[in-house]
Amino acid sequence: MRWDSLWHGRLDNRPSNDKGSSSVQAHIGRLKWWPILAPAVARSLMIVLVTINLIGAYYLAGMIYLDRLDNDPDFVVAAPIAGGVGAVDVAAALIEREVDHHEWVANSPWFSPGFLLDNMAAYQQGILYALGRFTTEMVDHLGRARGSSRVDPDLDRANGLLRFPGDVWVFELEKSLMPMATSEEQYRAARAALLAYNRRVASGQAIFDPRVDNLMVLLQRIVADIGSQAALLDHELNHGARNPLDARSDWIFFNTKGRLYAYYLVLRELQQDFQPVIEQQGLTVIWQQMLGGVREAAGHLPLIVLNGAPGGLILPSHLAEQGFFVLRAKTQLLDTIAVLGSR
DSSP: OOHHHHHHHHHHTSOOOHHHHHHHHHHHHHHHHHHHHHHHHHHHHHHHHHHHHHHHHHHHHHHHHHOOOOOOTTOOOSSOOTTSOHHHHHHHHHHHIIIIITTOOTTOOTTSGGGGOHHHHHHHHHHHHHHHHHHHHIIIIITSSTTTSOOOHHHHHHHHHHTSOTTOOSOOTTTOSSOOOOHHHHHHHHHHHHHHHHHHHHTTSSOOOOOHHHHHHHHHHHHHHHHHHHHHHHHHHHHSOOOTTOHHHHHHHHHHHHHHHHHHHHHHHHHHHTHHHHHHTTOHHHHHHHHHHHHHHHHOOOSSOOBOOTTOSSSOBHHHHHHHHHHHHHHHHHHHHHHHHTO
16 A cells, blocks of 8 residues: 555544634635626726715815905995995995905805815804994994984894894794894895995985084093903913814914904095094094004914913913903003093
8 A cells, every 4th residue: 555645544534623614615605706706896896986075075165265354454435425434335345355355154055165264264254343332433333423312223123133143144043944134144234234324324314413422432441341351351361271273272372363453444434534532632642642553453363373381482372472461452442541530
């Protein structure tokens, strides 16, 4: 007997492992389908990757296109109403610019690229808030003769509409299943009411009362508002998150910036509206210094808003920097009020 045949015979006669053999055969059976499934799996993965890239490109391109944080200090009204109130004209023009010429992003739904532009949204809402405060003073003081005359209907309407929240879109399902008036529609109506009032001022049918006490009250209201923002900045510095890229810090910074910018433009126009009063009170130089301070505070814009430690070298605190400019502008406004009250 040949040993090799005996050996091979023994190998051939070994008991087989049926369980292992069946699993291998099943695995081989599955592999037979792989050449058929592989292209379908590859196509599915490719579709997913292309979809993700297209969505990313849509949001990125949309954000670049919509992002318009417009803080032009030389912004002027294209067609002012002759004989009207310059501050009212610039308020109406600012509403038109932010709502119609730029995209109003504060109420953008999730599927719009504007949904991600939170800094621009905070800035725009700051502008509209300041204009609402100014309109309130127009209703209560500047747009009526003393306190005995009736409230101007156009100013009253504009004031109410400017109080409307800035983040209301067509559908607010938590409030109603029906379509709603959007923030933009309310602000456009407010602009129309302001322009209607200004046309009536120009034609002598509405009141604009540029008295010293009215100017003092208006400046005091502006001081109160920017003082409130200064307190908010201080609270965030002392009690807010110590995250250099804190989103809440961004919102506070840009909302404050929007308010300061709107106040600067209104104050700039008020210099013309109250020119006789300012000249009689010897306020021209002081007013210009105050305007310069508010303009500088409104123009402060770092590349990236960081919420680091005050005085930090690598990670500074831009809230602390803005707080300095805000407090300086507040001080200059208070000096202007003091001079008005002393003469």
